[in-house]
Amino acid sequence: MSELLAVEDLTITFPTGRGPVDVVKDVSFTVGRNETVGIVGESGSGKSMTSLAVMGLLPRGAVTRGSIRLDGVELLGRGEGEMRRVRGEQASMIFQDPLSSLNPYYTVGLQIEEMYRAHRRCGRQEARKVAVEALAQVGIPEPERRAGHYPHQFSGGQRQRVMIAMALVCSPKLLIADEPTTALDVTVQAQILRLLADLQRETGTGMVFVTHDLAVISSIATRVLVMRRGEQVEYGTAEQVFAEPRHAYTRMLLESIPRIDDELPADEVTS
Ligand SMILES: Nc1ncnc2c1ncn2[C@@H]1O[C@H](COP(=O)(O)OP(=O)(O)O)[C@@H](O)[C@H]1O
Ligand SMILES: [Mg+2]
Incomplete structure:
Protein backbone atom coordinates (compact mmCIF):
# COMPACT_ATOMS: atom_id res chain seq x y z
CA MET A 1 0.00 0.00 0.00
CA SER A 2 1.34 3.42 -0.90
CA GLU A 3 2.04 6.10 1.68
CA LEU A 4 -0.65 8.69 2.29
CA LEU A 5 1.63 11.55 1.25
CA ALA A 6 4.85 11.20 -0.71
CA VAL A 7 6.87 14.34 -1.40
CA GLU A 8 9.87 13.77 -3.63
CA ASP A 9 12.67 16.19 -4.53
CA LEU A 10 10.36 19.14 -4.01
CA THR A 11 11.96 22.33 -5.26
CA ILE A 12 10.27 25.74 -5.02
CA THR A 13 11.76 28.68 -6.87
CA PHE A 14 10.92 32.36 -6.54
CA PRO A 15 12.07 35.15 -8.82
CA THR A 16 14.04 37.83 -6.99
CA GLY A 17 15.94 40.95 -8.03
CA ARG A 18 19.06 38.79 -8.17
CA GLY A 19 17.44 36.11 -10.32
CA PRO A 20 15.55 32.95 -9.37
CA VAL A 21 16.20 31.57 -5.88
CA ASP A 22 15.34 28.09 -4.62
CA VAL A 23 13.53 28.68 -1.33
CA VAL A 24 12.98 24.93 -0.99
CA LYS A 25 15.44 22.50 -2.55
CA ASP A 26 15.11 18.76 -3.11
CA VAL A 27 13.00 18.04 -0.06
CA SER A 28 11.63 14.50 0.25
CA PHE A 29 9.49 12.93 2.94
CA THR A 30 6.52 10.64 3.35
CA VAL A 31 3.57 10.56 5.72
CA GLY A 32 1.91 7.25 6.44
CA ARG A 33 -1.76 6.82 7.20
CA ASN A 34 -2.30 7.38 10.87
CA GLU A 35 1.12 8.97 11.29
CA THR A 36 2.35 12.37 12.47
CA VAL A 37 5.47 13.73 10.79
CA GLY A 38 7.14 16.81 12.22
CA ILE A 39 8.83 19.45 10.06
CA VAL A 40 11.15 21.56 12.16
CA GLY A 41 13.52 24.40 11.35
CA GLU A 42 14.17 28.01 12.24
CA SER A 43 12.13 30.80 10.72
CA GLY A 44 12.67 31.16 6.97
CA SER A 45 13.79 27.56 6.45
CA GLY A 46 10.99 26.81 3.97
CA LYS A 47 8.50 24.97 6.18
CA SER A 48 5.47 27.02 5.18
CA MET A 49 6.44 26.99 1.49
CA THR A 50 6.60 23.18 1.65
CA SER A 51 3.17 23.03 3.34
CA LEU A 52 1.59 25.46 0.88
CA ALA A 53 3.00 23.46 -2.04
CA VAL A 54 1.25 20.32 -0.77
CA MET A 55 -2.03 22.25 -0.49
CA GLY A 56 -1.63 23.68 -4.00
CA LEU A 57 -1.61 27.21 -2.59
CA LEU A 58 1.55 28.52 -4.26
CA PRO A 59 1.50 30.65 -7.41
CA ARG A 60 1.58 28.67 -10.66
CA GLY A 61 5.12 27.76 -11.66
CA ALA A 62 6.58 28.13 -8.16
CA VAL A 63 7.22 24.40 -7.86
CA THR A 64 10.00 23.85 -10.36
CA ARG A 65 10.88 20.24 -9.65
CA GLY A 66 9.65 17.16 -7.84
CA SER A 67 6.50 15.30 -7.11
CA ILE A 68 3.71 15.45 -4.51
CA ARG A 69 1.50 12.39 -4.37
CA LEU A 70 -1.51 12.16 -2.10
CA ASP A 71 -2.91 8.67 -1.81
CA GLY A 72 -0.92 7.69 -4.87
CA VAL A 73 -2.25 10.54 -7.04
CA GLU A 74 0.07 13.28 -8.33
CA LEU A 75 -1.07 16.74 -7.20
CA LEU A 76 1.42 18.83 -9.14
CA GLY A 77 0.06 20.16 -12.40
CA ARG A 78 -3.59 19.84 -11.39
CA GLY A 79 -5.93 22.71 -12.11
CA GLU A 80 -7.28 25.11 -9.51
CA GLY A 81 -10.77 23.58 -9.60
CA GLU A 82 -9.42 20.13 -8.85
CA MET A 83 -7.17 21.44 -6.08
CA ARG A 84 -10.14 23.19 -4.50
CA ARG A 85 -11.84 19.82 -4.24
CA VAL A 86 -8.70 18.28 -2.75
CA ARG A 87 -8.51 21.02 -0.13
CA GLY A 88 -10.86 20.44 2.74
CA GLU A 89 -11.96 17.07 1.47
CA GLN A 90 -8.62 15.25 1.22
CA ALA A 91 -6.14 17.62 2.79
CA SER A 92 -6.69 20.49 5.23
CA MET A 93 -4.37 23.05 6.71
CA ILE A 94 -4.43 25.08 9.90
CA PHE A 95 -2.29 28.15 10.40
CA GLN A 96 -0.56 29.95 13.24
CA ASP A 97 -3.06 32.78 13.38
CA PRO A 98 -6.68 31.59 13.43
CA LEU A 99 -8.03 35.14 13.51
CA SER A 100 -6.76 35.88 10.01
CA PRO A 172 -9.65 14.82 5.31
CA LYS A 173 -7.01 12.11 5.04
CA LEU A 174 -4.24 14.62 5.70
CA LEU A 175 -4.00 17.56 8.10
CA ILE A 176 -1.15 20.05 7.85
CA ALA A 177 -0.73 22.11 11.01
CA ASP A 178 1.65 25.04 10.36
CA GLU A 179 2.85 26.33 13.74
CA PRO A 180 -0.68 25.96 15.17
CA THR A 181 0.40 26.68 18.73
CA THR A 182 3.09 29.31 18.21
CA ALA A 183 0.81 32.27 18.95
CA LEU A 184 -0.61 30.69 22.13
CA ASP A 185 0.67 30.81 25.68
CA VAL A 186 2.37 27.71 27.03
CA THR A 187 -0.56 26.16 28.93
CA VAL A 188 -2.97 26.58 26.03
CA GLN A 189 -0.27 25.35 23.66
CA ALA A 190 -0.09 22.08 25.60
CA GLN A 191 -3.90 21.70 25.50
CA ILE A 192 -4.04 22.21 21.73
CA LEU A 193 -1.17 19.76 21.21
CA ARG A 194 -3.00 17.14 23.26
CA LEU A 195 -6.22 17.79 21.32
CA LEU A 196 -4.43 17.37 17.97
CA ALA A 197 -2.74 14.17 19.16
CA ASP A 198 -6.07 12.77 20.43
CA LEU A 199 -7.97 13.69 17.25
CA GLN A 200 -5.19 12.23 15.13
CA ARG A 201 -5.48 8.95 17.02
CA GLU A 202 -9.30 8.90 16.91
CA THR A 203 -9.70 9.78 13.25
CA GLY A 204 -6.58 8.15 11.80
CA THR A 205 -5.82 11.35 9.86
CA GLY A 206 -2.22 11.61 8.69
CA MET A 207 -0.67 14.76 10.09
CA VAL A 208 2.20 17.06 9.19
CA PHE A 209 3.10 19.16 12.20
CA VAL A 210 5.23 22.21 11.40
CA THR A 211 7.13 24.06 14.10
CA HIS A 212 10.34 25.96 14.82
CA ASP A 213 10.39 24.28 18.23
CA LEU A 214 11.92 20.83 18.39
CA ALA A 215 10.56 20.35 21.92
CA VAL A 216 6.99 20.51 20.60
CA ILE A 217 7.73 17.86 17.98
CA SER A 218 9.04 15.40 20.54
CA SER A 219 5.61 14.88 22.07
CA ILE A 220 3.67 14.39 18.86
CA ALA A 221 5.71 13.18 15.87
CA THR A 222 6.83 9.68 14.93
CA ARG A 223 9.14 10.97 12.21
CA VAL A 224 10.98 14.24 11.90
CA LEU A 225 12.24 16.28 8.95
CA VAL A 226 14.72 18.99 9.87
CA MET A 227 14.98 21.88 7.40
CA ARG A 228 17.49 24.68 7.13
CA ARG A 229 17.61 27.41 4.49
CA GLY A 230 15.30 25.47 2.21
CA GLU A 231 17.25 22.25 2.45
CA GLN A 232 16.59 19.05 4.25
CA VAL A 233 19.37 18.47 6.76
CA GLU A 234 17.99 15.45 8.52
CA TYR A 235 15.10 13.01 8.19
CA GLY A 236 14.39 10.00 10.32
CA THR A 237 12.30 8.51 13.08
CA ALA A 238 11.84 10.82 16.06
CA GLU A 239 13.84 8.37 18.18
CA GLN A 240 16.72 8.44 15.74
CA VAL A 241 16.77 12.20 15.36
CA PHE A 242 16.56 12.82 19.09
CA ALA A 243 18.96 10.10 20.21
CA GLU A 244 21.63 10.47 17.56
CA PRO A 245 21.22 13.62 15.49
CA ARG A 246 23.54 13.40 12.49
CA HIS A 247 23.71 17.06 11.71
CA ALA A 248 25.26 19.84 13.79
CA TYR A 249 22.21 22.00 13.14
CA THR A 250 19.88 19.41 14.69
CA ARG A 251 22.19 19.12 17.70
CA MET A 252 21.99 22.88 18.06
CA LEU A 253 18.18 22.78 17.96
CA LEU A 254 18.22 19.97 20.54
CA GLU A 255 20.57 21.85 22.82
CA SER A 256 18.27 24.86 22.81
CA ILE A 257 15.47 22.80 24.41
CA PRO A 258 15.35 23.70 28.09
CA ARG A 259 15.21 20.68 30.38
CA ILE A 260 13.88 20.60 33.89
CA ASP A 261 16.96 18.68 35.02
CA ASP A 262 19.29 21.18 33.38
CA GLU A 263 21.78 22.69 35.72
CA LEU A 264 23.33 25.93 34.66
CA PRO A 265 27.11 26.06 34.90
CA ALA A 266 28.16 28.42 37.70
CA ASP A 267 29.43 31.12 35.35
CA GLU A 268 26.10 31.29 33.51
CA VAL A 269 23.97 31.76 36.56
CA THR A 270 22.67 35.28 36.64
CA SER A 271 20.37 36.75 39.18
N1 LIG B 1 6.84 35.83 -1.96
C1 LIG B 1 8.11 35.47 -1.76
N2 LIG B 1 9.06 35.73 -2.68
C2 LIG B 1 10.33 35.36 -2.49
N3 LIG B 1 10.76 34.71 -1.40
C3 LIG B 1 9.88 34.42 -0.43
C4 LIG B 1 8.50 34.79 -0.54
N4 LIG B 1 7.88 34.36 0.57
C5 LIG B 1 8.81 33.77 1.33
N5 LIG B 1 10.02 33.80 0.74
C6 LIG B 1 11.25 33.21 1.26
O1 LIG B 1 11.09 31.82 1.30
C7 LIG B 1 11.86 31.27 2.36
C8 LIG B 1 11.05 30.25 3.12
O2 LIG B 1 9.97 30.89 3.78
P1 LIG B 1 8.91 30.08 4.68
O3 LIG B 1 8.56 28.80 4.01
O4 LIG B 1 7.82 31.01 4.99
O5 LIG B 1 9.78 29.76 5.99
P2 LIG B 1 9.27 29.15 7.39
O6 LIG B 1 7.85 28.78 7.29
O7 LIG B 1 10.18 27.97 7.62
O8 LIG B 1 9.53 30.22 8.41
C9 LIG B 1 12.31 32.43 3.22
O9 LIG B 1 13.69 32.60 3.02
C10 LIG B 1 11.55 33.62 2.68
O10 LIG B 1 12.35 34.77 2.72
MG1 LIG C 1 6.22 29.46 8.41
Whole structure:
Protein backbone atom coordinates (compact mmCIF):
# COMPACT_ATOMS: atom_id res chain seq x y z
CA MET A 1 0.00 0.00 0.00
CA SER A 2 1.34 3.42 -0.90
CA GLU A 3 2.04 6.10 1.68
CA LEU A 4 -0.65 8.69 2.29
CA LEU A 5 1.63 11.55 1.25
CA ALA A 6 4.85 11.20 -0.71
CA VAL A 7 6.87 14.34 -1.40
CA GLU A 8 9.87 13.77 -3.63
CA ASP A 9 12.67 16.19 -4.53
CA LEU A 10 10.36 19.14 -4.01
CA THR A 11 11.96 22.33 -5.26
CA ILE A 12 10.27 25.74 -5.02
CA THR A 13 11.76 28.68 -6.87
CA PHE A 14 10.92 32.36 -6.54
CA PRO A 15 12.07 35.15 -8.82
CA THR A 16 14.04 37.83 -6.99
CA GLY A 17 15.94 40.95 -8.03
CA ARG A 18 19.06 38.79 -8.17
CA GLY A 19 17.44 36.11 -10.32
CA PRO A 20 15.55 32.95 -9.37
CA VAL A 21 16.20 31.57 -5.88
CA ASP A 22 15.34 28.09 -4.62
CA VAL A 23 13.53 28.68 -1.33
CA VAL A 24 12.98 24.93 -0.99
CA LYS A 25 15.44 22.50 -2.55
CA ASP A 26 15.11 18.76 -3.11
CA VAL A 27 13.00 18.04 -0.06
CA SER A 28 11.63 14.50 0.25
CA PHE A 29 9.49 12.93 2.94
CA THR A 30 6.52 10.64 3.35
CA VAL A 31 3.57 10.56 5.72
CA GLY A 32 1.91 7.25 6.44
CA ARG A 33 -1.76 6.82 7.20
CA ASN A 34 -2.30 7.38 10.87
CA GLU A 35 1.12 8.97 11.29
CA THR A 36 2.35 12.37 12.47
CA VAL A 37 5.47 13.73 10.79
CA GLY A 38 7.14 16.81 12.22
CA ILE A 39 8.83 19.45 10.06
CA VAL A 40 11.15 21.56 12.16
CA GLY A 41 13.52 24.40 11.35
CA GLU A 42 14.17 28.01 12.24
CA SER A 43 12.13 30.80 10.72
CA GLY A 44 12.67 31.16 6.97
CA SER A 45 13.79 27.56 6.45
CA GLY A 46 10.99 26.81 3.97
CA LYS A 47 8.50 24.97 6.18
CA SER A 48 5.47 27.02 5.18
CA MET A 49 6.44 26.99 1.49
CA THR A 50 6.60 23.18 1.65
CA SER A 51 3.17 23.03 3.34
CA LEU A 52 1.59 25.46 0.88
CA ALA A 53 3.00 23.46 -2.04
CA VAL A 54 1.25 20.32 -0.77
CA MET A 55 -2.03 22.25 -0.49
CA GLY A 56 -1.63 23.68 -4.00
CA LEU A 57 -1.61 27.21 -2.59
CA LEU A 58 1.55 28.52 -4.26
CA PRO A 59 1.50 30.65 -7.41
CA ARG A 60 1.58 28.67 -10.66
CA GLY A 61 5.12 27.76 -11.66
CA ALA A 62 6.58 28.13 -8.16
CA VAL A 63 7.22 24.40 -7.86
CA THR A 64 10.00 23.85 -10.36
CA ARG A 65 10.88 20.24 -9.65
CA GLY A 66 9.65 17.16 -7.84
CA SER A 67 6.50 15.30 -7.11
CA ILE A 68 3.71 15.45 -4.51
CA ARG A 69 1.50 12.39 -4.37
CA LEU A 70 -1.51 12.16 -2.10
CA ASP A 71 -2.91 8.67 -1.81
CA GLY A 72 -0.92 7.69 -4.87
CA VAL A 73 -2.25 10.54 -7.04
CA GLU A 74 0.07 13.28 -8.33
CA LEU A 75 -1.07 16.74 -7.20
CA LEU A 76 1.42 18.83 -9.14
CA GLY A 77 0.06 20.16 -12.40
CA ARG A 78 -3.59 19.84 -11.39
CA GLY A 79 -5.93 22.71 -12.11
CA GLU A 80 -7.28 25.11 -9.51
CA GLY A 81 -10.77 23.58 -9.60
CA GLU A 82 -9.42 20.13 -8.85
CA MET A 83 -7.17 21.44 -6.08
CA ARG A 84 -10.14 23.19 -4.50
CA ARG A 85 -11.84 19.82 -4.24
CA VAL A 86 -8.70 18.28 -2.75
CA ARG A 87 -8.51 21.02 -0.13
CA GLY A 88 -10.86 20.44 2.74
CA GLU A 89 -11.96 17.07 1.47
CA GLN A 90 -8.62 15.25 1.22
CA ALA A 91 -6.14 17.62 2.79
CA SER A 92 -6.69 20.49 5.23
CA MET A 93 -4.37 23.05 6.71
CA ILE A 94 -4.43 25.08 9.90
CA PHE A 95 -2.29 28.15 10.40
CA GLN A 96 -0.56 29.95 13.24
CA ASP A 97 -3.06 32.78 13.38
CA PRO A 98 -6.68 31.59 13.43
CA LEU A 99 -8.03 35.14 13.51
CA SER A 100 -6.76 35.88 10.01
CA SER A 101 -8.28 32.65 8.68
CA LEU A 102 -11.72 33.18 10.18
CA ASN A 103 -14.19 35.69 8.79
CA PRO A 104 -15.05 38.24 11.51
CA TYR A 105 -18.51 38.89 10.03
CA TYR A 106 -19.91 35.37 10.27
CA THR A 107 -20.59 33.15 13.24
CA VAL A 108 -18.19 30.25 13.66
CA GLY A 109 -21.08 27.80 13.26
CA LEU A 110 -21.94 29.23 9.85
CA GLN A 111 -18.29 29.12 8.75
CA ILE A 112 -18.00 25.43 9.64
CA GLU A 113 -21.36 24.75 7.93
CA GLU A 114 -20.19 26.48 4.74
CA MET A 115 -16.99 24.48 4.72
CA TYR A 116 -19.01 21.29 5.01
CA ARG A 117 -21.56 22.30 2.38
CA ALA A 118 -18.81 23.25 -0.06
CA HIS A 119 -17.90 19.57 -0.24
CA ARG A 120 -21.02 17.65 0.73
CA ARG A 121 -24.50 17.72 -0.69
CA CYS A 122 -26.71 18.48 2.29
CA GLY A 123 -29.21 20.92 3.69
CA ARG A 124 -28.71 23.73 6.19
CA GLN A 125 -30.08 21.77 9.10
CA GLU A 126 -27.86 18.78 8.61
CA ALA A 127 -24.82 21.04 8.15
CA ARG A 128 -25.70 22.87 11.37
CA LYS A 129 -25.84 19.57 13.22
CA VAL A 130 -22.45 18.56 11.82
CA ALA A 131 -20.96 21.95 12.80
CA VAL A 132 -22.17 21.65 16.39
CA GLU A 133 -20.79 18.12 16.61
CA ALA A 134 -17.47 19.34 15.22
CA LEU A 135 -17.28 22.06 17.90
CA ALA A 136 -18.05 19.48 20.57
CA GLN A 137 -15.35 17.20 19.19
CA VAL A 138 -12.67 19.89 19.66
CA GLY A 139 -13.78 20.56 23.23
CA ILE A 140 -15.78 23.79 22.91
CA PRO A 141 -18.23 23.84 25.85
CA GLU A 142 -21.92 24.47 25.06
CA PRO A 143 -21.27 23.95 21.34
CA GLU A 144 -24.87 24.62 20.32
CA ARG A 145 -24.86 28.09 21.84
CA ARG A 146 -21.24 28.82 20.85
CA ALA A 147 -21.95 28.00 17.19
CA GLY A 148 -23.93 31.26 17.11
CA HIS A 149 -20.99 33.37 18.29
CA TYR A 150 -18.50 35.40 16.25
CA PRO A 151 -14.72 34.75 16.17
CA HIS A 152 -13.91 37.72 18.44
CA GLN A 153 -16.06 36.16 21.19
CA PHE A 154 -13.56 33.29 21.52
CA SER A 155 -10.15 33.24 23.21
CA GLY A 156 -7.03 32.53 21.11
CA GLY A 157 -6.95 28.88 22.13
CA GLN A 158 -10.66 28.41 21.44
CA ARG A 159 -10.28 30.05 18.03
CA GLN A 160 -7.57 27.55 17.21
CA ARG A 161 -10.00 24.79 18.29
CA VAL A 162 -12.59 26.27 15.91
CA MET A 163 -10.03 26.19 13.09
CA ILE A 164 -9.26 22.56 13.87
CA ALA A 165 -12.99 21.77 13.82
CA MET A 166 -13.30 23.45 10.44
CA ALA A 167 -10.24 21.67 9.06
CA LEU A 168 -11.53 18.26 10.12
CA VAL A 169 -15.23 18.65 9.34
CA CYS A 170 -14.96 16.91 5.95
CA SER A 171 -12.78 14.13 7.40
CA PRO A 172 -9.65 14.82 5.31
CA LYS A 173 -7.01 12.11 5.04
CA LEU A 174 -4.24 14.62 5.70
CA LEU A 175 -4.00 17.56 8.10
CA ILE A 176 -1.15 20.05 7.85
CA ALA A 177 -0.73 22.11 11.01
CA ASP A 178 1.65 25.04 10.36
CA GLU A 179 2.85 26.33 13.74
CA PRO A 180 -0.68 25.96 15.17
CA THR A 181 0.40 26.68 18.73
CA THR A 182 3.09 29.31 18.21
CA ALA A 183 0.81 32.27 18.95
CA LEU A 184 -0.61 30.69 22.13
CA ASP A 185 0.67 30.81 25.68
CA VAL A 186 2.37 27.71 27.03
CA THR A 187 -0.56 26.16 28.93
CA VAL A 188 -2.97 26.58 26.03
CA GLN A 189 -0.27 25.35 23.66
CA ALA A 190 -0.09 22.08 25.60
CA GLN A 191 -3.90 21.70 25.50
CA ILE A 192 -4.04 22.21 21.73
CA LEU A 193 -1.17 19.76 21.21
CA ARG A 194 -3.00 17.14 23.26
CA LEU A 195 -6.22 17.79 21.32
CA LEU A 196 -4.43 17.37 17.97
CA ALA A 197 -2.74 14.17 19.16
CA ASP A 198 -6.07 12.77 20.43
CA LEU A 199 -7.97 13.69 17.25
CA GLN A 200 -5.19 12.23 15.13
CA ARG A 201 -5.48 8.95 17.02
CA GLU A 202 -9.30 8.90 16.91
CA THR A 203 -9.70 9.78 13.25
CA GLY A 204 -6.58 8.15 11.80
CA THR A 205 -5.82 11.35 9.86
CA GLY A 206 -2.22 11.61 8.69
CA MET A 207 -0.67 14.76 10.09
CA VAL A 208 2.20 17.06 9.19
CA PHE A 209 3.10 19.16 12.20
CA VAL A 210 5.23 22.21 11.40
CA THR A 211 7.13 24.06 14.10
CA HIS A 212 10.34 25.96 14.82
CA ASP A 213 10.39 24.28 18.23
CA LEU A 214 11.92 20.83 18.39
CA ALA A 215 10.56 20.35 21.92
CA VAL A 216 6.99 20.51 20.60
CA ILE A 217 7.73 17.86 17.98
CA SER A 218 9.04 15.40 20.54
CA SER A 219 5.61 14.88 22.07
CA ILE A 220 3.67 14.39 18.86
CA ALA A 221 5.71 13.18 15.87
CA THR A 222 6.83 9.68 14.93
CA ARG A 223 9.14 10.97 12.21
CA VAL A 224 10.98 14.24 11.90
CA LEU A 225 12.24 16.28 8.95
CA VAL A 226 14.72 18.99 9.87
CA MET A 227 14.98 21.88 7.40
CA ARG A 228 17.49 24.68 7.13
CA ARG A 229 17.61 27.41 4.49
CA GLY A 230 15.30 25.47 2.21
CA GLU A 231 17.25 22.25 2.45
CA GLN A 232 16.59 19.05 4.25
CA VAL A 233 19.37 18.47 6.76
CA GLU A 234 17.99 15.45 8.52
CA TYR A 235 15.10 13.01 8.19
CA GLY A 236 14.39 10.00 10.32
CA THR A 237 12.30 8.51 13.08
CA ALA A 238 11.84 10.82 16.06
CA GLU A 239 13.84 8.37 18.18
CA GLN A 240 16.72 8.44 15.74
CA VAL A 241 16.77 12.20 15.36
CA PHE A 242 16.56 12.82 19.09
CA ALA A 243 18.96 10.10 20.21
CA GLU A 244 21.63 10.47 17.56
CA PRO A 245 21.22 13.62 15.49
CA ARG A 246 23.54 13.40 12.49
CA HIS A 247 23.71 17.06 11.71
CA ALA A 248 25.26 19.84 13.79
CA TYR A 249 22.21 22.00 13.14
CA THR A 250 19.88 19.41 14.69
CA ARG A 251 22.19 19.12 17.70
CA MET A 252 21.99 22.88 18.06
CA LEU A 253 18.18 22.78 17.96
CA LEU A 254 18.22 19.97 20.54
CA GLU A 255 20.57 21.85 22.82
CA SER A 256 18.27 24.86 22.81
CA ILE A 257 15.47 22.80 24.41
CA PRO A 258 15.35 23.70 28.09
CA ARG A 259 15.21 20.68 30.38
CA ILE A 260 13.88 20.60 33.89
CA ASP A 261 16.96 18.68 35.02
CA ASP A 262 19.29 21.18 33.38
CA GLU A 263 21.78 22.69 35.72
CA LEU A 264 23.33 25.93 34.66
CA PRO A 265 27.11 26.06 34.90
CA ALA A 266 28.16 28.42 37.70
CA ASP A 267 29.43 31.12 35.35
CA GLU A 268 26.10 31.29 33.51
CA VAL A 269 23.97 31.76 36.56
CA THR A 270 22.67 35.28 36.64
CA SER A 271 20.37 36.75 39.18
N1 LIG B 1 6.84 35.83 -1.96
C1 LIG B 1 8.11 35.47 -1.76
N2 LIG B 1 9.06 35.73 -2.68
C2 LIG B 1 10.33 35.36 -2.49
N3 LIG B 1 10.76 34.71 -1.40
C3 LIG B 1 9.88 34.42 -0.43
C4 LIG B 1 8.50 34.79 -0.54
N4 LIG B 1 7.88 34.36 0.57
C5 LIG B 1 8.81 33.77 1.33
N5 LIG B 1 10.02 33.80 0.74
C6 LIG B 1 11.25 33.21 1.26
O1 LIG B 1 11.09 31.82 1.30
C7 LIG B 1 11.86 31.27 2.36
C8 LIG B 1 11.05 30.25 3.12
O2 LIG B 1 9.97 30.89 3.78
P1 LIG B 1 8.91 30.08 4.68
O3 LIG B 1 8.56 28.80 4.01
O4 LIG B 1 7.82 31.01 4.99
O5 LIG B 1 9.78 29.76 5.99
P2 LIG B 1 9.27 29.15 7.39
O6 LIG B 1 7.85 28.78 7.29
O7 LIG B 1 10.18 27.97 7.62
O8 LIG B 1 9.53 30.22 8.41
C9 LIG B 1 12.31 32.43 3.22
O9 LIG B 1 13.69 32.60 3.02
C10 LIG B 1 11.55 33.62 2.68
O10 LIG B 1 12.35 34.77 2.72
MG1 LIG C 1 6.22 29.46 8.41
